[in-house]
Amino acid sequence: MNPTRRIHQYWSVRELTYRILDGTAVLAGALLAQYQTGGNHDRYLLAGLAATITFHIVAEITGLYRNWRGISSERELLCAAFTWLFAIPFIITLGYVTDSFNFFPAKAAAAWFAATPLVMTGLRAALRVALRRLRAAGYNTRRYAVVGVNNLAFRLVEALDNSPDLGLNFLGFYDDRPEERTGAIPEEIGKKLGSVSELIQHAKQHRVDMIYITFPMRAEDRIRGILNQLGDTTASVYIVPDFFVFELLHSRWTNVGGLPVVSVYENPFYGIDGFVKRALDLALGSLFLALAAPLMIAIAVAVKWSSPGPVFFRQRRYGLDGREILVWKFRTMTVCEDGPNVQQAVRNDPRVTKVGAFLRRTSLDELPQLFNVLRGEMSLVGPRPHANVHNEEYRRIIQGYMLRHKVRPGLTGLAQVRGYRGETDTLEKMLGRVDLDLRYIREWSLWLDLKILVQTFWTVLRGQNAY
Structure with missing residues (x-):
C-alpha cells in the first residue's frame, strides 16, 4: 500500500524573519509599556513572551504567515494588525487566568496594545522595501x-x-x-x-x-x-x-486527506479577510443606522401618508450561497410584487408614488437594508441582490451568473458606481453588471470597499439611472 502523499509547506528564511520581527514587535510593545509606566522589567518581559506565543497561534488561524509575494502590502499589513487585534482577547484572558495581570496597570496594557501593531506593521513595511531594493539591485533573484x-x-x-x-x-x-x-x-x-x-x-x-x-x-x-x-x-x-x-474566483490550494486540491469557485472572505469585512459592516452599519434613524422615521411617516399600504416592503432575494433572504425597503410603489412575475421599474413608471419617486432617485428607499447588514444577511458592499424571478431568468442565459452569490449581497457595489445602477432592460446591461460583480469578488480589498462607499454618495447625488 502506497503511503499518502502530501504537499509540504516548509518554513522559508523569509517566513522565519517575519515571525522573528512580529515577536520582536510584541516584546517591544510590552517593554515600551513598562518604560512608560514603570514596574518590574522581568514580569513585563514574561508577559511579552506569553503574548508572542499566543499571537503566533492566532496567526496560524488568520493565515498571516502565508506567502505574501505578489499580494499588495496593504493587505499584508492589515492582516498583521487585525491578527494582533484578534489576539488581544486571548492575551487578556490568559493574563487573568494565570493571575499575571495584577501588576499590569490599565494604562500600561493600553499602551502595549496600541504600540504593538504600529511597530509590527512598521517592521514589515521596512522589510518589504528592503527586499524590493535588494531585488532591484540584482540580489535575491x-x-x-x-x-x-x-x-x-x-x-x-x-x-x-x-x-x-x-x-x-x-x-x-x-x-x-x-x-x-x-x-x-x-x-x-x-x-x-x-x-x-x-x-x-x-x-x-x-x-x-x-x-x-x-x-x-x-x-x-x-x-x-x-x-x-x-x-x-x-x-x-x-x-x-x-x-x-477559466474564470476562477479566489482559487487557493488546500488538501483533502493528504491529496492536494485547488478551489475553482470560492468565497474570498475566509480567515482574517472575512473577519475584517464583517467588522467593517458592523462598525459602519451601526454608525449609518444611528445617523439615519431620524430620517428613517420621517420617511416612514411620509410613506404612510402618501398612499395606502405598508411602510416597508420585503422581497425575497438570493443571499450568500444562494440562500433565500428577505430584503427590506421602504415601499415606493402602489404594489408589492414578490411573485413569479416581477416587473423592473422603468422611467415614469405609473406604479411609483410621488414620495416613492424621490426615495428611489436618492436611494433612500434602501436604508432599511441596514438591518439586513447588521443581521449578517447582507454587506455594505457587494453585488446588489436581484428579485428571485430575475435570478432564475438570467442564470440560464449568462454563464457564471450565480457566482455573484458566493458573497453576501450589498447595499451598493462596484457595478452601481460604474454606471450599472437601476434598470437592466437589456441583456448587455445585465452582462456588464455581472462582469463587474465578479470583478469585485476577484479583486476585493478593504480599500476597494471604502472607495466604493465614497463613490456611492457621489453616484446618489447625481441621481443617475434611478427611477
Missing part, C-alpha cells in the same frame, strides 16, 4: 524559463513581470514545435531560446533556476517525459494547469 509556447505561457510571463517583488528574471521559452504550430511570440513578452532538450542542458549547466511547464493537461505523456528528464537536474519545476485559463 532567480532565473526562470517556460516550457510551451501558448496563451497560458504568455499570461504567466505577464503576471510574473507585473510582480517585481517576486524577484524572478525571465530567460525565455522552450518548445519542440515549430512556429507554424505555436504561433509567433509577442516581442514585448520574450523569445524562444530552443527545444526541450536544450533546456535540459541549460538546467544541467545551472543557467536556469526555475522551470514552468504550461502544456495542456491532456498532454500527460509529454509532460511526464519532460519531468523524467528534468529529474536529472537541480532546477525547481512547476506545472501550470491549463484549467487556470
Whole structure:
C-alpha cells in the first residue's frame, strides 16, 4: 500500500524573519509599556513572551504567515494588525487566568496594545522595501524559463513581470514545435531560446533556476517525459494547469486527506479577510443606522401618508450561497410584487408614488437594508441582490451568473458606481453588471470597499439611472 502523499509547506528564511520581527514587535510593545509606566522589567518581559506565543497561534488561524509575494502590502499589513487585534482577547484572558495581570496597570496594557501593531506593521513595511531594493539591485533573484509556447505561457510571463517583488528574471521559452504550430511570440513578452532538450542542458549547466511547464493537461505523456528528464537536474519545476485559463474566483490550494486540491469557485472572505469585512459592516452599519434613524422615521411617516399600504416592503432575494433572504425597503410603489412575475421599474413608471419617486432617485428607499447588514444577511458592499424571478431568468442565459452569490449581497457595489445602477432592460446591461460583480469578488480589498462607499454618495447625488 502506497503511503499518502502530501504537499509540504516548509518554513522559508523569509517566513522565519517575519515571525522573528512580529515577536520582536510584541516584546517591544510590552517593554515600551513598562518604560512608560514603570514596574518590574522581568514580569513585563514574561508577559511579552506569553503574548508572542499566543499571537503566533492566532496567526496560524488568520493565515498571516502565508506567502505574501505578489499580494499588495496593504493587505499584508492589515492582516498583521487585525491578527494582533484578534489576539488581544486571548492575551487578556490568559493574563487573568494565570493571575499575571495584577501588576499590569490599565494604562500600561493600553499602551502595549496600541504600540504593538504600529511597530509590527512598521517592521514589515521596512522589510518589504528592503527586499524590493535588494531585488532591484540584482540580489535575491532567480532565473526562470517556460516550457510551451501558448496563451497560458504568455499570461504567466505577464503576471510574473507585473510582480517585481517576486524577484524572478525571465530567460525565455522552450518548445519542440515549430512556429507554424505555436504561433509567433509577442516581442514585448520574450523569445524562444530552443527545444526541450536544450533546456535540459541549460538546467544541467545551472543557467536556469526555475522551470514552468504550461502544456495542456491532456498532454500527460509529454509532460511526464519532460519531468523524467528534468529529474536529472537541480532546477525547481512547476506545472501550470491549463484549467487556470477559466474564470476562477479566489482559487487557493488546500488538501483533502493528504491529496492536494485547488478551489475553482470560492468565497474570498475566509480567515482574517472575512473577519475584517464583517467588522467593517458592523462598525459602519451601526454608525449609518444611528445617523439615519431620524430620517428613517420621517420617511416612514411620509410613506404612510402618501398612499395606502405598508411602510416597508420585503422581497425575497438570493443571499450568500444562494440562500433565500428577505430584503427590506421602504415601499415606493402602489404594489408589492414578490411573485413569479416581477416587473423592473422603468422611467415614469405609473406604479411609483410621488414620495416613492424621490426615495428611489436618492436611494433612500434602501436604508432599511441596514438591518439586513447588521443581521449578517447582507454587506455594505457587494453585488446588489436581484428579485428571485430575475435570478432564475438570467442564470440560464449568462454563464457564471450565480457566482455573484458566493458573497453576501450589498447595499451598493462596484457595478452601481460604474454606471450599472437601476434598470437592466437589456441583456448587455445585465452582462456588464455581472462582469463587474465578479470583478469585485476577484479583486476585493478593504480599500476597494471604502472607495466604493465614497463613490456611492457621489453616484446618489447625481441621481443617475434611478427611477
